[in-house]
Amino acid sequence: MNRCNRSSSRSTPKLADGSPLVTPSIHSLLDVRGVNKRFGGLQALSDVGLSIQAGQIYGLIGPNGAGKTTFFNVITGLYPPDSGSFTLDGRPYSPRSVHQVTDAGIARTFQNIRLFGSMTALENVMVGRHIRSRSSLMQTVLATQAFKASEAAIRNKARALLAYVGVEHLADKVARTLSYGDQRRLEIARALATEPKLLALDEPAAGMNPSEKATLRRLLEQIRNDGISILLIEHDVKLVMGLCDQITALDRGREIVCGSPEQVRAHPEFIQAYLGKAHLEPTA
Ligand SMILES: Nc1ncnc2c1ncn2[C@@H]1O[C@H](COP(=O)(O)OP(=O)(O)OP(=O)(O)O)[C@@H](O)[C@H]1O
Numbered sequence: 001m002n003r004c005n006r007s008s009s010r011s012t013p014k015l016a017d018g019s020p021l022v023t024p025s026i027h028s029l030l031d032v033r034g035v036n037k038r039f040g041g042l043q044a045l046s047d048v049g050l051s052i053q054a055g056q057i058y059g060l061i062g063p064n065g066a067g068k069t070t071f072f073n074v075i076t077g078l079y080p081p082d083s084g085s086f087t088l089d090g091r092p093y094s095p096r097s098v099h100q101v102t103d104a105g106i107a108r109t110f111q112n113i114r115l116f117g118s119m120t121a122l123e124n125v126m127v128g129r130h131i132r133s134r135s136s137l138m139q140t141v142l143a144t145q146a147f148k149a150s151e152a153a154i155r156n157k158a159r160a161l162l163a164y165v166g167v168e169h170l171a172d173k174v175a176r177t178l179s180y181g182d183q184r185r186l187e188i189a190r191a192l193a194t195e196p197k198l199l200a201l202d203e204p205a206a207g208m209n210p211s212e213k214a215t216l217r218r219l220l221e222q223i224r225n226d227g228i229s230i231l232l233i234e235h236d237v238k239l240v241m242g243l244c245d246q247i248t249a250l251d252r253g254r255e256i257v258c259g260s261p262e263q264v265r266a267h268p269e270f271i272q273a274y275l276g277k278a279h280l281e282p283t284a
Helices: 068-075 098-104 121-131 136-141 145-166 180-192 210-225 238-244 261-266 268-275
Strands: 028-039 041-052 057-061 083-088 106-110 198-202 230-233 245-253 254-259
Touching: 028 068, 041 057, 041 068, 041 230, 041 245, 041 254, 057 068, 057 210, 057 238, 068 198, 098 106, 106 180, 121 145, 136 198, 145 180, 180 198, 180 210, 180 245, 198 210, 198 245, 210 238, 238 261, 245 261, 245 268, 254 261, 254 268
Parallel strands: 057 230, 057 245, 106 198, 198 230
Antiparallel strands: 028 041, 028 083, 245 254
């Protein structure tokens, strides 16, 4: 059962008279319940769920082998679940294929970066943008005025997205020559090009140095402030605790705790999963 407290832990900014700066639009964006997934004899997920409110950064954490990537892959259409129900933006949602997931409004990045290595940074983002292009095959073949205008718009939007994630100066560089941190940001730009409601990031800070992590954190906060919700798997607990509104911690395929960073940090099973039993035993 998903025991998560569904309200956001962050308070709405207030004006001097105490009224809210913006009218909070709290509604459930993604609701996932009762997901089970078995690989042969291994129960990788047991009755796992989560509820992401619009405007939240939601963290999925847990030790190695906890089931985070499996759950992510189920939500993003890579693995069919054995059971589970899904609602996105109030509508039933079937994550049956990557295309269906993108059309529904979820974009993702991968633990092992999956860029088109021999294409430029700009071309990589244009590929993501083409998914939203309205050009028909005939327009493409005939290279009509409408098609040319659409291509120019896609190029401009892709450039704007590179600027948004801070790598516009690398637009014409071949993707595989970019630094690790820049490749991760490029992957985020490509995912944003599909205009998602929810951006799902699998270990976005992996391999980053502290300064790259600080830049990433600012970027993710910016994306959230611009109205796109985020689900992230991340091993850097400090980053997750500082960034996320709500967190689910998994261990051995089941939810051990779900709540605000403070609630998760204080939970005995979370402490045990991360620090081992010794930490819980009272000192003499
Ligand atoms: N395709 C698969 N076939 C068989 N077993 C799998 C498959 N994918 C994952 N598993 C197993 O399911 C369990 C959960 O793995 P998963 O990768 O989801 O964990 P994780 O929490 O993402 O771990 P990590 O932090 O190391 O990436 C592990 O025991 C793993 O070996």
